[in-house]
Amino acid sequence: MPPAAEAPPALRLEDVRRSFRTGKRVVVALDGVSATAARGAVTGLIGPDGAGKTTLMRLIAGLLRADGGRIEVLGIDVARNPLGVQARLGYMPQRFGLYEDLSVKENLDLYADLQGVTPEERGVRYAELLHMTGLGPFTARMAGRLSGGMKQKLGLACTLVHPPELLLLDEPTVGVDPVSRRELWQIIDHLTRTAHMTVLFSTAYLDEAERCDSVLLIHEGRLLGRGAPGTFTAEMAGRSFLARAEGVGRRALQARMAKMPGVIDAVIQGSGVRVVTEAAGPSDQTALPSGGSGFALVPTAPRFEDSFVARLRAQSSAPTPTSGANDAPRPRGDPPASAPTTPARSAREDIIVVQHLTRRFGTFHAVDDVSFSVARGEIFGLLGANGAGKSTTFRMLCGLLPPSEGTLRVAGFDLRTAAAPARGRIGYMAQKFSLYGDLSVAQNLRFFSSAYRLYGARQREQLAWAEEEFQLGPLAEATARDLPLGFKQRLALACALMHEPEILFLDEPTSGVDPLARREFWRRINALAEAGVTVLVTTHFMEEAEYCDRLVIMAQGRVLTAGTPAAIKEAARASALPDPTMEDAFIAVIEAAQPARAA
């Protein structure tokens, strides 16, 4: 053990640069990143997808070579001595390659062999790791048969068989259910506190920043900020508020707040709207233009995300979220989206009815006896971890996959008998956007419009609408593959909306996009819902669930609970948890379901 006092930092990055060539284009993944990570602490590498997190991890692990700059790990230059670094490093890639046909024990044995852990040392070490990860009862189980969260924990255990001095974790919590996520964080806290391990942890979940000792905020290959998470939120002191207005729907309120001068961010939170202002200070003059009665603006504690949004806004110099020509898409030429302030819930008309839906793959129940219904104009969420059955349910709702059992009615059509006419009424935006990467933006739009049987004047009209509405005109000739993630998402939404569907299916639409793109996306979705379009959305972002009118929480193919976000959170309220978040509620629901499943 080297003496900690005079030891170099665990990690030193000096002006690290790296670019990739794809075809004729050069993509800059890292553009001069300099930073250090202190020993014995958790450093969070935080940023949206495509920010350069994985590239940086691989450079540190010696799997890639930097184009420029210098990387020192524990005082060793990675470029000169990658094997020397790798001997002292633990690296868990995003998709940790567990050998799925090997058991938990055999996977551990392999990594013990590779990391030079002698058989004598293993007994104690394994016991410790299995206890820490809770995998003790499953040592004989094949890794491929573990749940997503257990796989992540086994991956972590494999990297830790020989305790590394620096542990690199590349997005270990993405898509993992909240319970496993909490357990992973407990393990990480334990490692740094008791074993004094240094951890570099990358994530796209901004709320995880607050769990790190220090944060490197990275966006588009550049370092946007560094320091303790507290310093980020401290900057935002006095700039975050919760707005509420009686008699005004939260979506309408959000749309209104977002347009006000001095407001840089407005998102739905609970029954109100979270507002972030450009400068700290008085909130009283931020008056509501109309219907001011019953309007309240309450200061609230700033979040890390507020700071990220503020930095992004400052950087992009986009004045307000509503810089676009229009508020939101208006596919049907309906009155402006902001007009109906309270969606007519009185005459509830169920446009999607799902009863006892079951889908089996062999003996595996991907979806197990799921029932729910969605009213016209509602935003309905399916919330759950990877593998909970959300995407399978979606595919059945879109008529892409026949159910094993149960009934499905979409827009009045029974999907078992009339999948094709039902499909004409729905728009579907798939998880990875399913655009044609080699086609230009305009070609993608044209292709999808003709796939939805638009032609002639109507096609031209809708193409013009899409280009204007989604501000894709300037990018018409750009190749879809080369678009930034946020623009891909915008294009995919345009493609799904051109035939003016009554129902819109969104499968993990905002996974990994930066907060600004996510806000813009939700602004459009809200406006669509106000105009009467029914929206079904799957997500594993707990926070996004707040934007839904109603939602179901799914785990292992089953619906654990259903209701409005407020009601679901209300149910989780306890003396220990006076103000539960959606994540707290999710964990409570899963834990409540646990004994039932065991029985």
Add this chain to the structure above:
Amino acid sequence: MKAARLRRLGGLLRKELLQIWRDPSALAIAFALPALLLIIFGYGVSLDATNVPLALVVQHPDGLTASFTSQFSHSPFFRPRRFLTIQGAETAMAARKVEGIIWLQSDFTRRAESDGNAPIGVIVNGVDANDARIIEGYVQQVWANWLTARAAVDGKGAALPLAAQPQVRFNASVSSRDYLVPGLIAVIMTLTGALLTALVIAREWERGTLEALMVTRVTVSEILLAKLVPYFLLGMGGMAASVLLAVFLFGVPLHGSVLVLTGASALFMLAALGMGLVISGFARNQFVAGQIAIITTFLPAFILSGFVFDISSMPAAVQIITHIVAARYFVAILQSVFLAGDVWPVVVPNALALAVMAAIFLGVARATARKRLD
């Protein structure tokens, strides 16, 4: 240091063997694929004609014609059908219901007994020139056998002019399969050898297992060796199964020694696996790896190894190219070991060539493999 190295290698080998055992795809490539291809090609790629439908037109049936036509009904090569008139037989041939016509005219018996020079009308469908020539040859052979047999019975064999003419081009016991099957083994093992290593490494890339592996103390040589050893054993198992199929299912004689066969197969397997390792160096998914393996190993081996197309009759430029096809050397060894025995002047130079190719492929694989992703 050395103990740690052995432990790493042992760990990797154990993992590989467990995977082979639990995931049937590697076993399928090693055993099912060669067996399947051998059966399909072994029965399909044959230059022999058997069960050829043949029309027999006998205008004046009697004892003599019956003894002649019975030769056809008892031959495994023909499936004779009787027609009463030559017109009927010709119509059948036009419809490709029969491939040839044997026509014994009304004066057959008279002329056979008078001057022993009886005419036999043979009409062959020439659409498939190869088949036509084979049928023609068979008919001649049947005829010659018949004449010999008759001469023996009559005791006046020497008097028959055709009795001295059995130019046995087709011996009923020598089938083209006997020389095609050994060559086929070489072609098939080229494919399976390359596929085994190329696919399993590509699969590790796809599943992300290699990325985690690389950031351990393991070295590139250890990774390659851990792939080479199990799949070498597996490939040799597939090879042994193919040889057993050849000998017991296809009845190909094995004249040479099993030792020489094993030695040559081992060299060849190293070359094929080496090729697969080279492919795996740049193909990062199983689809690409599979395509490359088929295009760069199976097709050249099929066309350029000399197993069916004679190398010496190829254009000079193509002949030069055949030298970089490892299967070429193996085909030469296999054909001689199976059909002729351990012919050292054939075995030694070809085995040397295989050794050189194995060394080159393995060397290239080692030199191009990196413990990095770029």
